[in-house]
Amino acid sequence: DVKVTQSSRYLVKRTGEKVFLECVQDMDHENMFWYRQDPGLGLRLIYFSYDVKMKEKGDIPEGYSVSREKKERFSLILESASTNQTSMYLCASGTGVYEQYFGPGTRLTVT
Amino acid sequence: RKEVEQDPGPFNVPEGATVAFNCTYSNSASQSFFWYRQDCRKEPKLLMSVYSSGNEDGRFTAQLNRASQYISLLIRDSKLSDSATYLCVVATGNQFYFGTGTSLTVIP
Numbered sequence: 157d158v159k160v161t162q163s164s165r166y167l168v169k170r171t172g173e174k175v176f177l178e179c180v181q182d183m184d185h186e187n188m189f190w191y192r193q194d195p196g197l198g199l200r201l202i203y204f205s206y207d208v209k210m211k212e213k214g215d216i217p218e219g220y221s222v223s224r225e226k227k228e229r230f231s232l233i234l235e236s237a238s239t240n241q242t243s244m245y246l247c248a249s250g251t252g253v254y255e256q257y258f259g260p261g262t263r264l265t266v267t
Numbered sequence: 268r269k270e271v272e273q274d275p276g277p278f279n280v281p282e283g284a285t286v287a288f289n290c291t292y293s294n295s296a297s298q299s300f301f302w303y304r305q306d307c308r309k310e311p312k313l314l315m316s317v318y319s320s321g322n323e324d325g326r327f328t329a330q331l332n333r334a335s336q337y338i339s340l341l342i343r344d345s346k347l348s349d350s351a352t353y354l355c356v357v358a359t360g361n362q363f364y365f366g367t368g369t370s371l372t373v374i375p
Contacts, residue, residue, distance in 0.1 A: 187361055196275075198354075198367035199311075206361060246310055253299040253358040258310035 159183070160259035162247055168265045175234040177262050179247030185257075187250050188230035190214075190222060192243040193261075199246065205230055237266045270294060273355045273366035281374050284345050288369045290355030291337045299358035300331055302340045304351045305368065311354055314340075345373045 163178035181188065187206055191199040191214075201214030203222040211222050219241060223231045230249075234241055242265050250256040273290040280286045292300075300317035315322065317329040317338050328341040338357075342349055350373045355366035 189363070191365075196367065199365040201362070204361070250363075252361065255301055255313045255316065256356075256363055258312070261310050263308075 160247060160249055160257050162245075162259040162262050164262050165260060166263050166265075168267065169234075169237050170267055171238060173234075173237045173266075175237050175264070175266075177232040177234075177245055177247075177264070179230045179232070179249075179259055180228055181230075181247075181249035181257070182228065183249065183257070184227065185249040185251050186227075187252070187256075188224065189248040189250075189256065190220075190230065190232045191246045191248065192216070192241075193246055194243050202232065237264075239266050242266045270359075270364035271355055271357050271366040273369050275367055275369060277370040277372060279372045279374055280345055282345055282347060284373075285341065285343045286345060286371065287342075288340045288353055288355075288371075289337055290339070290366050291335075292355075292357040292364070293336070294357070294359050295333075295336060297357045297359045300329075300338050301356040301358075302327075302329055302338075303354040303356055303365075305354055306351050311365075314353070342371075345371075347373050347375060349373050 160181045189204040190202045205224040221233045245262045247259040248256040302314040303311040304314045305311040321330040326343045352368040
């Protein structure tokens with residue numbers, strides 16, 4: 157079974173803090189993705205990565221950065237958290253145009 | 268224009284009913300198509316892939332119409348456990364595009 161894990165299920169941070177969200181997959185997938193999901197807006201792609209040390213901007217990269225130092229790990233960084241970044245963050249991994257597998261999500265609240 | 272559009276519902280149907288969801292996509296070069304299921308406060312999980320020839324998995328049937336650029340999901344004999352949000356997903360290259368989801372509630 158494919159397993160994608162995320163470092164936290166729930167996180168509460170203060171405005172201005174630097175926030176790290178970690179994602180690890182165990183299926184040797186080349187591609188990894190970070191999405192955020194908000195009511196009425198669906199899943200929106202923040203960043204994705206095709207390979208180690210490679211990254212591509214998605215639809216809403218502003219305020220975020222990513223790091224992929226190892227194939228199995230993809231980190232999302234909120235440089236200075238703001239209240240409009242309160243959301244559910246979902247990591248996914250996959251290969252090519254085949255299905256993506258999601259982690260359980262991190263519900264982030266920024267106060 | 269959005270890459271993927273689907274009716275958000277909600278669909279409220281009695282147990283045993285048949286319900287169908289449709290989804291349209293804008294890029295004719297799209298290569299792969301999926302339906303995902305998402306339960307409340309959980310991550311999306313793959314329900315089924317959608318092939319040009321259509322495919323069936325038990326009570327679920329998915330179809331793809333490339334000419335009209337839409338995909339559909341049919342659920343027969345609805346169960347209470349089918350209550351969830353169903354996401355239409357279209358892949359173009361390495362990018363995946365998600366619909367906003369259609370909410371289904373099956374009522375006893």
